[in-house]
Amino acid sequence: MGKYIDKPASLKIxxxxxxxxxxxxxxxxxxxxxxxxxxxxxxxxxxxxxxREVFTRNSPYTIRRSGEDYFITDGKGEVPVxxxxxxxFCGGSTSTGVPFRDIxxxxxxxxxxxxxxxxxxxxxSIECRYCxxxxxxxxxxxxxxTVDEVIETVGAVLKEKASGIIYLSIGFSPGDDGGIxxxxxxxxxxxxxFNCLVAVEALxxxxxxxxxxTYAIGADSVLYNLEIFDKxxxxxxxxxxxxxxxxxxxxxxxxxxxxxxxNGTVASHLIVGLEPPGSTCMGIDCLTDMGVVPVLPxxxxxxxxxxxxxxxxxxxxxxxYKHLYKAxxxxxxNLNWVRDLSMVTTPAEIKDLVDDSKGGLxxxxxxSRLGMKTAWGLSSLRRKLRVVDKDPEHEH
Amino acid sequence: MSxxxxxxxxxxLLGLKALRPLFFVTLAASFLYILGMTTPEGLTxxxxxxxxxxxxxxxxWVTNVIPLAITSILAIVLVPFLGVLSTRExxxxxxxxxxxxxxxxxxxAGAVMGSGLSTRIALYMLSRFGSSPKKLVLAIFLLSAALSxxxxxxxxxxxxxxxxxxxxxxxxxxxxRSNYGKLLFxxxxxxxxxxxxxxxxGGARVPLAVGILNEMTGQTIGFLDYAVAVFPLxxxxxxxxxxxxxxxxxxxxxxxxxxxxxxxxxxxALGKVRYTEYAVGxxxxxxxxxxxxxxxxxxxxxxxxxxxxxxxxxxLVRWKDIEEYVNWGIxxxxxxxxxxxxxxxxxxxxxxxxxxxxxxxxxSPWSVILxxxxxxxxxxxxxxxxxxxxxxxxxSIAIADKLxxxxxxxxxxxxxPAGLAFMFPMSTPANxxxxxxxxxxxxxxxxxxxxxxxxxxxxxxxxxxFWWPLIGMGY
Numbered sequence: 001m002g003k004y005i006d007k008p009a010s011l012k013i014x015x016x017x018x019x020x021x022x023x024x025x026x027x028x029x030x031x032x033x034x035x036x037x038x039x040x041x042x043x044x045x046x047x048x049x050x051x052r053e054v055f056t057r058n059s060p061y062t063i064r065r066s067g068e069d070y071f072i073t074d075g076k077g078e079v080p081v082x083x084x085x086x087x088x089f090c091g092g093s094t095s096t097g098v099p100f101r102d103i104x105x106x107x108x109x110x111x112x113x114x115x116x117x118x119x120x121x122x123x124x125s126i127e128c129r130y131c132x133x134x135x136x137x138x139x140x141x142x143x144x145x146t147v148d149e150v151i152e153t154v155g156a157v158l159k160e161k162a163s164g165i166i167y168l169s170i171g172f173s174p175g176d177d178g179g180i181x182x183x184x185x186x187x188x189x190x191x192x193x194f195n196c197l198v199a200v201e202a203l204x205x206x207x208x209x210x211x212x213x214t215y216a217i218g219a220d221s222v223l224y225n226l227e228i229f230d231k232x233x234x235x236x237x238x239x240x241x242x243x244x245x246x247x248x249x250x251x252x253x254x255x256x257x258x259x260x261x262x263n264g265t266v267a268s269h270l271i272v273g274l275e276p277p278g279s280t281c282m283g284i285d286c287l288t289d290m291g292v293v294p295v296l297p298x299x300x301x302x303x304x305x306x307x308x309x310x311x312x313x314x315x316x317x318x319x320x321y322k323h324l325y326k327a328x329x330x331x332x333x334n335l336n337w338v339r340d341l342s343m344v345t346t347p348a349e350i351k352d353l354v355d356d357s358k359g360g361l362x363x364x365x366x367x368s369r370l371g372m373k374t375a376w377g378l379s380s381l382r383r384k385l386r387v388v389d390k391d392p393e394h395e396h
Numbered sequence: 397m398s399x400x401x402x403x404x405x406x407x408x409l410l411g412l413k414a415l416r417p418l419f420f421v422t423l424a425a426s427f428l429y430i431l432g433m434t435t436p437e438g439l440t441x442x443x444x445x446x447x448x449x450x451x452x453x454x455x456x457w458v459t460n461v462i463p464l465a466i467t468s469i470l471a472i473v474l475v476p477f478l479g480v481l482s483t484r485e486x487x488x489x490x491x492x493x494x495x496x497x498x499x500x501x502x503x504x505a506g507a508v509m510g511s512g513l514s515t516r517i518a519l520y521m522l523s524r525f526g527s528s529p530k531k532l533v534l535a536i537f538l539l540s541a542a543l544s545x546x547x548x549x550x551x552x553x554x555x556x557x558x559x560x561x562x563x564x565x566x567x568x569x570x571x572x573r574s575n576y577g578k579l580l581f582x583x584x585x586x587x588x589x590x591x592x593x594x595x596x597x598g599g600a601r602v603p604l605a606v607g608i609l610n611e612m613t614g615q616t617i618g619f620l621d622y623a624v625a626v627f628p629l630x631x632x633x634x635x636x637x638x639x640x641x642x643x644x645x646x647x648x649x650x651x652x653x654x655x656x657x658x659x660x661x662x663x664x665a666l667g668k669v670r671y672t673e674y675a676v677g678x679x680x681x682x683x684x685x686x687x688x689x690x691x692x693x694x695x696x697x698x699x700x701x702x703x704x705x706x707x708x709x710x711x712l713v714r715w716k717d718i719e720e721y722v723n724w725g726i727x728x729x730x731x732x733x734x735x736x737x738x739x740x741x742x743x744x745x746x747x748x749x750x751x752x753x754x755x756x757x758x759x760s761p762w763s764v765i766l767x768x769x770x771x772x773x774x775x776x777x778x779x780x781x782x783x784x785x786x787x788x789x790x791x792s793i794a795i796a797d798k799l800x801x802x803x804x805x806x807x808x809x810x811x812x813p814a815g816l817a818f819m820f821p822m823s824t825p826a827n828x829x830x831x832x833x834x835x836x837x838x839x840x841x842x843x844x845x846x847x848x849x850x851x852x853x854x855x856x857x858x859x860x861x862f863w864w865p866l867i868g869m870g871y
Binding site for chain 2: 209212213215216259260382385386387388389
């Protein structure tokens, strides 16, 4: 039996780090030219495995097909897996002719919707060095999708039940609001038309009132991605974020958002592999202290990008993820919101690496459709109770 | 969008949310309980129903859980629905003179503001008294009081209201938030209320009271006799009222000088006085003179509405512009209050309450004065001044007769406190106008008003006990 193959969480991390070789023609056709392939590991652990990057050529992992069944093997052992079909909405398009896949991409429990691919850091040549265009964010005067186009796309996603959470993302734009003014009509429209949870990935606004407004207009979850905790490395790797927002403001905004949004719904990425693991662990402690969920994506080096870094090994990274789980449990941060993501190993998935216990009743409930509806209902009720209109209204 | 996120624990917020439905359920249960009770001896079934409606409206007016005007609409609906008054009679009461007086006052105020005249006067007052915020409040307070000596306090409030509003806007103070805004509008309202009790000219209630007294006993009270009897009360109330005002709402602006430059620019930008301003000024002046000298003969509302017609004949205002100045909520509220007061009076509920609650206490001359002045003061907060007098005076004269007390004294004991309404917008048009500005909430008005109300009652009785004997009005 291989080193990690028996534990879905560690296997996920190792697969994300080392990628997979696809030799079977049927699986190759399934992957269909994507940089990663979505696979469902045991215990419903969803993973997006790199399969086209250069570093994957040396991966010990391959997919073996046996009739209708698929297995991932490292040469010593194997586990049964399922290929996750591409959502049907990807083949559709809006009434204006925009392919849905240009606007949205599903990654497990959430679908990323990018109304605008613009990121002004690129125009100022201060873009984040790692930026491999995960969300196809770029500079320049790209097409801004209309609210109607986005609503059509979200409608298709939700109709297919491809995801339960709509994740609206925006790159950097000049202004004090962190991009929330731009996203506001989209969030409002999604909330008005659908009973779904909305997560917002934006930049920290200059003033906290924008965070209040983000919550008030309907965002159920917010992400201000710090990406790098180490101060010097943050300035080097994220020059735009460092110069125009500042690490201090990231911390303030995250701390404030954690007080406004429900427990476990404020998150921040810390990219694993771009700073020493000890620094990531310090970042985890700092964020969990504030009630923020650290989300740890693994850096995937790409030959086309100027940032070169040797990928870390799973042996080094695993303790970081274990530390994440322990810190989250210690600080009593709710881990039910950030879960089932194909691109990131979530704290909930790390659970079986630390205490070797299966998910409880609540875990199953939150994963169910009823659980999603309950989460949406509770989130809406909470917003109704918490949001107070400050405009004076005196009636006589 | 301007939002605040309430970060208190969810259970606290849920509890607070549950309060509203609980409140309405309790109120409805109390209403039904009063309706379902065995009708007490001496009270008509209609009177019992009127008391039930009064209790519900009083609670809603005090708590402001629903807008005041909507509470009045509830009263308008419930009174005929329960058969206290007929539908025709109920809605006819809405055509009361006071309602139309207020409508006229709103339109006149709108014309003054729309023409820019109030802006000019306000800017002049600001530049004249701009050196000190305290002096400005005092000026409004004393000006309102002094004018109310000679003309209806309602008219004074209507005239000064747009000016105070303009001053507030010029100072950039935020409605509902600024203490100074509250000071300015309460100074206007309280000045009018205190000044309004000084003479017969301050309002319709004293002539009405003297009329009832004359009708029932053949006695009367002279203009000068009245003024002398209440003079010390007015002076002391003005002094203490101002002190309470300043203490209740500590000034939150450093000075009015800050606005001076902007005001100077604004004044300059206004240019010379335009024809419209002159014309509106003349109409307003004529209206004020008519209120002073022809008010009793022609009626305040008729004069106000005649002036309104003139404004339109002279093309000084447009209906579209005026509409935004007419606070229909206040008009509805006042109309509803009049209907409620009349239903209490006509159903005999008010008299029953007086006899039942006061009859056993009012056993000596001083207790009659003490109790009736308190009752008048209390009732005037929820009813129109005239209704309080109509409700209380006949019963009190009857009690005075039994105790061989001069009926003129009980007339004073009701007519004067009936004008001292400081707590609620529905109590008097001056308060209603102040509240309509949105600078002062009902809660603020109540908080400060309750102190002055208690003080006014104590002072009135002290004046009755120590001043009246000195001028030959002993009891």
